[in-house]
Amino acid sequence: MIKRVHLDHAHMQHLLKAMIRIRRFEAKCVELYQAQKILGFLHLYDGEEAVSVGVMEALTQDDAVIATYREHGQALARGVDPKCLMAEMMGKLNGCCRGRGGSMHFFDRARRFYGGNAIVGGGMPLALGVALADKMQGRSAITACFFGEGAVDEGEFHETLNLASLWRLPILFVCENNLYSMGMAVERAEADIDFVHKASGYRVAGEKVDGMDVVAVESAARNAIDRIRSENEPYFLECRTYRFRAHSMFDAQLYRSKDEVEVWRKKGPIVRFQTWLEANRLIKPEELATIEEEVDKEIAAAVAFAEAGPLEPVSELERFVTMEEVPS
């Protein structure tokens, strides 16, 4: 199963670092949120890092990504500059969207990152269009379409899977199943919680993968992409994961027990992967220290960049409401 993941030292440390980067970036965000430098919603990816890191490893720069509103991890794993992301979090002009999108709406044209979308399921039809356009223009790119299991409740999920299958579009559907859509437990929302089975209803092949295991996710994603290319049809990946923190910042978490959260924390993607690396002597303590130090430096640089960033002049408020031309 993992034969296609080239697990050398460098790659393993790269995966770990990618996950630690997300975790620490978000920890800093919480701090800045409490200091009111970040406002609005803040949906943390804490616990789900392995999903993005694993899937993005399998993508090339030519592939496209459709993200959710819990997309800090998706953007960082995709390689979007943490400086631009932190500036965006703080509403600054040097943010990836000039401070207009904030936490839920990261876009990065250069990395084919087509947006954090804050309407559950709302990004899925976009994936159809991106994949269709790539296909019609003769590009062999894959579109990775991220969505939470809450999107399965929406009509867009069904319409999109159906059309993707019908038109044989190169889409990798990545269901981040963290078991709750806000406070709604998946088994209380869906009559059938076997999402792979649901996908098969549209003749979309798929599999479940342990979303807390970064290597398993990467491996599954690589296999999925191979299959999309070879079979010329979409593929469905359900990544079973868990969010350790609140839905957003203001959430008393009445819908789940602390014990449940603790059980999942022990299976956390970073602690698990790091422990495994250490147990197998695949990482030295000083290497880990270096990773953490580098990540901290990156984040400090991102915060400094964001803090120093100017605000977009109010006079530009209406700029880009309509575009003068199609950017190339």
Place this chain on the structure above:
Amino acid sequence: MNAPQATAAATRLTYREACKQALRDALLSDPRVFLMGEDIGRYGGCYAVTKGLLEEFGEERIRDTPLSESAFVGAGVGSAMVGMRPIVEIMTVNFSLLALDQIVNNAVTIPHMSGGQFAIPLVIRMTTGGGRRVAAQHSRSLEGWYAHIPGLRVLTPATVEDARFMLKGALADPNPVIIFEHVMLYNMEGDLPSDMKEVDIAHAKVRRAGRDVSLITYGGSLFKTLQAADALASEGIEAEVIDLRVLRPLDTKSILDSVAKTRRCVIIDEGWRSGSISAEVGMRIAEEGFFELDAPLRRVCSREAPIPYAAHLEDACLPQAATIVAVARELVRPS
């Protein structure tokens, strides 16, 4: 119903045929253009606008879709972000409600929200309006809703020439454009000047000049309004008929110019009065043309009810020429 006679050499054709020629032109002139929608291919289009295009351009570019308005409109948005020039047909404005999220939250929002990284050069065509005895769920006029939304361009071709050439302008626009084709216009015939190659998609147009009262309208109500203007002329009242053509961005100047001339204004809108485009037009006049007014603003809109099936009720619901005449006359010659 007849369009005003053209003076130059002209070809006579229906509004439907004009729409089709526009689509065919677009497909021929730009390989990035493709069509998506329900029954646009094998069926030939619900209103037969796309009949024959599948045979000419093939399934890759004339894409029949399942009844998944949200998905295929979203696909239009996504493909527009990635270099295509999709023309999406939604069978009627009523069904566009199922795709509202994609239009409002994605197509219109992404350019601004992404800080200008993406444009959405998407064209959505849909029919609108009542008059065909098909009851409430197929008869709405929701153009005014769409005109509310910053980032959209909303076009309402009411003449054969606009049906023929507005699409070209819409495709050249880097922004999402919605073209509303009124169901009662497809069979209308008009003359297309043979030297005409394009129309602008930014300005209202004076369809009939007059000095006594401005009748401001668009879309399916244009010809009712022109009929009303004829009737008024027989009474010695010269009405100026303004075809808005573009509901967003609204051509305020043309509106104000006309009102400055006539100083009286009736706005005719098949949408409901409350919160309608007619309300917007009226308010612009109040804001920017207040001192020109020599009479209160008046409106002729649809009655505030779902459009009923029964013919007499539907007729009573929709703006009619006789009402327009009565309202305009009362402004010019108060009883």
Place this chain on the structure above:
Amino acid sequence: MPALGADMEAGTLVEWLVKPGDRVKSGDVIAVVETQKGAIEVEVFLEGVVSNILIPEGERVPVGTVLAQIDGAPGAAPPPLIEPAVAVLKPGPQILAQAPPTPVIAAPSSRLKITPAARRRAAALSFDPTMIVKGTGVEGSIRLADIETYASGAKLVQRPAKKKGLDLSQMRQAIAAAMSRSKREIPHYYLTETVDLNTASTWIERYNAEKPPVERILPAVLFLRAAALALREQPQLNGAYENGAFIPASSIHVGWAISLRGGGLIAPAIRDTDRKSLAELMAAMRDLVERARRGNLRSSELTSPTITVTSVGDRGAESVTGIIYPPQVAIVGFGRVVVRPWVVDGRIESHPLVTVSLAADHRVTDGHIGGLYLAAVGRLLQEPDKL
């Protein structure tokens, strides 16, 4: 800003005659306001101390604007000098009530219905649109065409910069407006009656012979008194027609028409005309004429008439049929006293005669009432000693 007539929309506060701290009592004149009818003294109907002047001299403000505040008797909350317009927009009875408790007397609607374009055009022409009582636009609004029509006919005189006294061009416009409205709206009917003044003339001569010049009376005083007393018998001629209904007045305040030197006409009220003696009436008339010509009329005098009486005097025509001053419903006219053959008991005698006319609003009364009224006037004039 008191409303001093149905057509008044605004006025310019020309001069304050009191300052903060001054004690005022009901009837005191506290300010002068310039209107299209001229400079009008503003009376106060409260007692107290002026606490606050709210509108500076020279400012033009709409009717209903509070001009000043007067602190009332100790312990009382300070009432505004002028109550807000809303409070005074009440129909007739109050307007005509005796000694009205509120100083502001306004027509039911003092808000001019005029289109924005017409208003702007009027301003450009320095034309006061309030002189147009009813327009030809939607709901009777004044529209552009009305302004053009009136402005071209009004031979506009630029408003003089003077601060006090009557502005005759303005008055001309006001008269034009009121008379136009009257002729447009009121279906007049006219009656005349020739009245023998033989007895009355003799009586006046005798009356005056005993009096020093200052106390002597004119025949007009008899006319005024007779006209007022006759109204007690025909109260339907005394009141206002507003909002489609006649509102009878509870008192008789005859507006006495006074022509002004240099042109213009004004008809201030002589309050409770029917309850004043001839001597009191004569004094009142003298006072009014003098003050009207000086431009020192009081606001209440212009707004309170319940009917108008005009007497052309020695130099006038033989008869006069007047135009009703809205919202009144009648005007009584007395022509020049002439000596003519008069038949008494089959013999022709030379008698002084006067032609009394009545122009009345046919919406309120008809010729029968009018005839009875004129007959009463004639009868009363035959018994001058009872007047």
